[in-house]
Amino acid sequence: MKRIKRRIRKNIKLITAICLLFQIIEVRAQQADNQIYVSTTGDDANQGTIQNPKKNLAAALDFAKNNRYNSTIILREGYYEIKKTIRLENFKQPNNQILTIKGYKNENVILSGGKKLRTEDFKKITAKDGNYYTLPEEARDHVYVFNLGSDLINQIGSISDRGFGHTQKPVQMELFFNDEPLQLSRWPNDRKLKIAEVINPEKVEFTANKNKDRVIKYSEKKRAWKNKKDIWISGYLNQGWADEYISIDSLNETQQTVYLSSIPTYGIIASDGGPGKWDNDIDKKAIRGFYFSNVLDELDQPGEYYISKAEGKIYVWPTSDISTASIEVSIIEQPLMVLNKTTIVSLSNIAFKCSKSALLQLNNTNNVKLENCKFSNSGLYAIKLANTSKTLIKNCDFKNIGATGLIFEGGDRKNLVPSMNNVTYCTFENLSRLFRSYNPAIRLDGVGVSINNCIIKDLPGQAITYQGNNHLIENNYFKNLCKEFSDIGALYTGRDLSSTGTIILNNVFEDITSDNPYRIAAVYMDDGAGGITIKNNLFVNCGTKSSNGFGAVHINGGSNNSILNNIFIDCSKIITGGPWSSSHWNSYLKQEETVAKIKTKVDITSEVYKKSYPYLEEITNSNLSSPRKNYFQSNITYQTDTTNNNRSNLFTNLVLLNQKPTLVYKNGMIKTITLNVRAIADKSKNSYINLNNLKQLN
Structure with missing residues (x-):
């Protein structure tokens, strides 16, 4: 009997030793492959195996920093509360090894700055x-x-x-x-109150300090409010491109007046107009108004x-x-994650959401890849990329963002070295919820960013604003944009002559318009912007038909823009605007802001700029005798005004259709377009158009 017991104890010890050996082998095998698992049910003291995962991503990153080989951090399904920004600083593995951070298979991994x-x-x-x-x-x-x-x-x-x-x-x-x-x-729920009058504060009894242009008389009576604390107004108080969200100091419900706590950026003008030269433009009169926000009584x-x-x-x-x-509820007031001076990192299959601030920030990074990620419910922007290169953002969704979706800055503008940043196959929807003016889906700066195969729709303002050089905006779908503003474009650039060389190619623009008398364009080059190529795009129902409305393309002052081989269907006009007069140009070139942009920030007289953009030397010549020009060649139109109101816009080989092209939709978007060659009103111009290149989109 004793002999049997000794054998049993011996066998138990052997089994235990074997199990321990297998665990050691498993850990070492996993560490050789450098897989570090994280789970909401884990413990940061664990080794990070799939059976014994760590609990927090920050702890896994610390563990990975000490590895000399490829590391893969795998997040298991769960809701990870991020109470403090996760930082990856000065990270570069030897021999160009990659750090991968990803969700496990098809599991739902959420990094949230909320609770x-x-x-x-x-x-x-x-x-x-x-x-x-x-x-x-x-x-x-x-x-x-x-x-x-x-x-x-x-x-x-x-x-x-x-x-x-x-x-x-x-x-x-x-x-x-x-x-x-x-x-x-808020009140009203779904519309704005008109600004009935701007009142000099001395005429109204208020206990607050009396300053000009802070008292508004609103247009409608409302019921008395019991709680008047911390009330704000939101709306357009003067210019059609500038919204305001300002607290009020006091409210006089009898007189229907509200006293603002600060002076708006552009002051206040009554909805029916004012004394200034531009105060009575029909678009501004139509857009001015506001609503009350943060009102418990409503x-x-x-x-x-x-x-x-x-x-x-x-x-x-x-x-x-x-x-x-x-x-x-959103809690954190900083980005959920920051990568700084970091190289060769991949993040995939992760949802970033819920922050009072931003979701992700990349500073001075190289070769960072974001794939199959979701970004939502931020108070500010989704991702900011500062001085980055070779960033790839692929198959990511951006939704319910408080301000801009992506902010890009990368490349060397002085020497025109491209950043090679790329955004592809991403969707953007319901952005600029809180910060509405000039908070597009994507803001570009620097050199050589590519935006392709993306869907950007249902925004109050712009899809893309761009500064810098040689960006490529290609094969994207832009729909239902710019409804809330005036003097705006879905793709917008301006106020910098040195920002040039961008190509807008093979995109679809649909329903970039408004029933209001606003000034809206699909593509807008503002304040002297030039050297932009707009080629092989489809414009459907773009521009506005009011007396001062914009065409599908609008140019304010710029030259050497090329609009080539595009199709315009049911648009207000092909083009409005054009180059400035020589006197306007000469005045513009002397402005301090202009000189700083073309001589200090970059130098357009440098060899690299003269070689890349020879036209800049000509258009900045104050003694230029011939007018500056824009070029419109081989475009096709149907039910679109082709009137050219600026002789410096040169039209050649324009084809007019008398039968509407066939548009085939799928999931609410145009998938194909077919042109009937026999429908060309002037067949003599058919030879200038390669119709075969225009039959299929997407």
Whole structure:
């Protein structure tokens, strides 16, 4: 019997030793391949194996920094709360080894700067709540209340002025319901109040300081509000391209006047016009107006909410059954992740979301790849890339971003060295939610960025604004843009003669227009911008038909722009605007801002610029006798005004169709276009057009 027991103990020890050996072999094998696993149920003290993962991405990155070989950090499915920015600094593995950070297979990996709230903690408001009777009567049976508690009440943050010309700061805590941002309660709900009058403050009794152009009389009476704390106005107070979001100091409901806490960027002009030269343009008169925001008394429809700082409560009217909803608030006020001075890194299959600030920032990086990632629900931009090169952003989705989607800066402008940054097969939808003016889907600067095969749609303003040189915007779909502004274009550049050489090729522009008398173009070269090539694009229902509306393409002052082999269908006009007069040009060339851009920031008289852009030497010649020109060649039109109002726009080989081309749609977008050769009104010009190159798009 004793002998049997000794054998059993001996066998147990042997089995234990074998198991331990296998574990060691597994760890060493995994470390040889440098796979580091992370899980929400892990522990940072673990080795990082699939059975014993680490808990936080930051810990896995620290572990990877000490490796001499390719490292792969694999995130298992889960919701990772990011309470502090994850930083990867000065990272470069020897022998050009790659660091990979990815989600595991098809699992749903979320890096969130927010916090999920328990639905059971949302309670129907009752008469015992001090704000019950502040709410509109029709809302009292629908509004829920959430007590933030001591931890979250300190995370609310604050609202700040925003809009054109304002510094972007982290926003106040936002509420997201089933991954969609809700709206601060407002009045009116879906339109603007007209600015009936701008009143000199001395004529109105207010306790606040009296300064000019801060008192507005609004156009409609409203019911009296019980809670008048921390109310803001949002709207267009003068120019059609500049929105404002400004707090109010006081409100006189009897006189229908509001006193602003600060002076707007461009001042205030009444909706019906003002004394200035440009104050009475029809587009500006149509766009001016505002609404009140962050008003508890106006929480009157599904999808609205209000945060009471004094009470530490959220009041919300849900859009659907709250018991089954996913509810989240934004917490972090910095980017979720920052890569600085880092080389050869790949991030894939990860969702970045929910921040009062940005989601991701790349500084001084090289060879960074972002693939199959999702970016959503930020207060500011999604990704900022500063001084980056060879960045690839592929198959990524951008949605519900507070400001700009992507901000690019890379390459050497003085020597025209390209950044080789590339964005491809990405989608952009519902961006610039909070910072609306000049916050496009993509903002380009530097040299040699390529944007291709992307879908950009449903934005209040621009799709792409670009400065710098030699960008390529190719094979993209732009739809339903610029609805909210005037004097704007879906693709926009301006105010820098040295920013040139960009090519806009094989894109589709659809529904870049407005029923309002706004000035909207699909492609807009502003304030002297030139040297842009617009080739082989399809424009459908672009431009605006008002008396001062823009064409599908609008040029304000610039020259040497080439518009070649495009198709225009049901557009207001092909082109509006053109080069400035010689006297205007000469005045522009002497401006301090212009000189700084063409002589200091870069030098357009340098050999590299003269070789790349020989036309710059000619157009900056103040003694130039012949007019500066733009070139329109071999374009095809249907039901589009071809009037040329500027003789310096040279039209050649224009083909007019008398039968509409056949457009075939799939999933709401044009997939193919077929032209009927027999429908050409002037067949003698057919020989100048290669129709075979125009039959198929996408």
